[in-house]
Amino acid sequence: MKLPLIATILTAAFIAACSQTDLAATVATNSYEGSASLSRGLAKTEIENVYVCERGRKTDIGSINSSDGKTWTVPAATHLLDTEFPIASDLNNPCNGNSYHTAIEALGKLDGSDIIEVNADGEVYTAYIFADNYFEMYINGIAVGRDPVPFTQFNSNIIRFKAKPPFTVAMHLVDWEENLGIGSESNRGSQFHAGDGGVVAVIKNEGGKIIAKTDENWKAQTFYTAPIRDLACVSESGSKRLSNNCSTTPSREQNGSADYALHWALPENWQQKDFDDSNWPSATSYTNNEIGVDNKPAYTNFTDIFDDTQLDALFIWSSNVVLDNEVIVRYQVDGL
Known part of the structure; x- marks a missing residue:
């Protein structure tokens, strides 16, 4: 016809x-001449809504193929569904009703079974963490806790572990996404607005003294950057994976089809104490206003810890808190 x-x-x-x-x-x-694997457009949803929280965002996990034939889990390959990975205790968690107002109140709910042993002859340390959105923490390569809430509502956590200094803190950080594979979410009138990350942490010894806090002395490396609309905006300088010249304005297409993503594989043994991070970039610090925590009780209820007048912890991330969605941070605690 x-x-x-x-x-x-x-x-x-x-x-x-x-x-x-x-x-x-x-x-x-x-x-594109960088070291990353390159993908374009939306990922395939593999697991739908893995965590449900009233007034929380939909939490999916997906996969996407890059132009070099590799397959990537997005927003990241995590231990969220690993029942053997310890779950961090609640400092403030509106998703399950544990919305504590003080650290003393939250600590009073713990019976000691939460303490993870790294060194039998060590001291018990307490870490206080607020992450946007998800974290997994290791001490000398031993898993000590993961965020129970992968996306929203915003929560904060306590992790207690028994260790002997010096010890190395390593954290896997993920800024979750609604539009899988392109690092964006519904926000400010757009369905494809780039999200942002950030983590703040304070570690105290048994005497209640701060012996570590997040700041520019930590190391931070990027492993997933999106959405990228012009590949000419990204660059690399040594181990630095730079995207600060890239636009964060929502895509005009409003469907994500033109958005690129950069993926790097996590190195083996990145959690271990003897992993060499000497060539990694230093973490970039951000203010409370830049992260936007003034209206989040999971943070504001505990400013006496996170914003200590003598040892104020800073939010940290890679050099791009908006476009970098998966980041590893590391720090050696020498103790006091």
């Missing part, structure tokens, strides 16, 4: 437009 002339013209135009789009994507991919 012969198509009418107008239908033939429209079909040819559609094919040509698709070919031009595919060609543009291919040219852009081929022009």
Whole structure:
């Protein structure tokens, strides 16, 4: 059956437009010269809504293929569904009703079974953590706690562990996403607004003295950056994976199809004490206002800890708190 002339013209135009789009994507991919694996567009949802919280965002996990034939879990491959990984205790958690107002109140709910032993002859340390959005913490390579809430509502946590200094803190940090594979979420009138991350942590000894806090002395490396709309905006300098020249304005297409993502594999044994992070970039610090915590009780109830007048902990992340969605931070605690 012969198509009418107008239908033939429209079909040819559609094919040509698709070919031009595919060609543009291919040219852009081929022009990328960085060390990351490159993907484009939305990922496939593999597990839907793995954590449900009233007034919380939908928490999905997906996968996406990069142009070099690799498959990536997005927003990250985590231990969220690993029943053997210890879950951090609540400092303030509106998702389960443990909305404590003070650290003393939260600590009073613990019976000691929460303490993870790293060194049998060590001291018990207490870590206080607020993460946007999700974290997993290791001490000398031993898992001591993960965030029970992967996305929202915003919560904060206590982790207690028995260790002997010096010891190394390593944390896997993930800024969760609603639009899998392109690092964006519904916000400020756009369905494809880039989210932001950030973590603050304070570690105290048995005497209640702060012996470690997050600041620029920590190391921070990026492993997933998105959404990227112009591959020319990203660069690398030594071990630095830079995206600060990239736009964070929501995509005009409003469907994510034109958005790219950069993926790097996590190195083996990154959690271990003897892992060499000497060439990693230093963490970048951010103010409370830059992270936006003034209206979050999971943080504001505990400013006596996080904003101690003598040892104020800072929010840290990589050099781009908006576009970098998966970050590893490390720090050696020498003790006092």
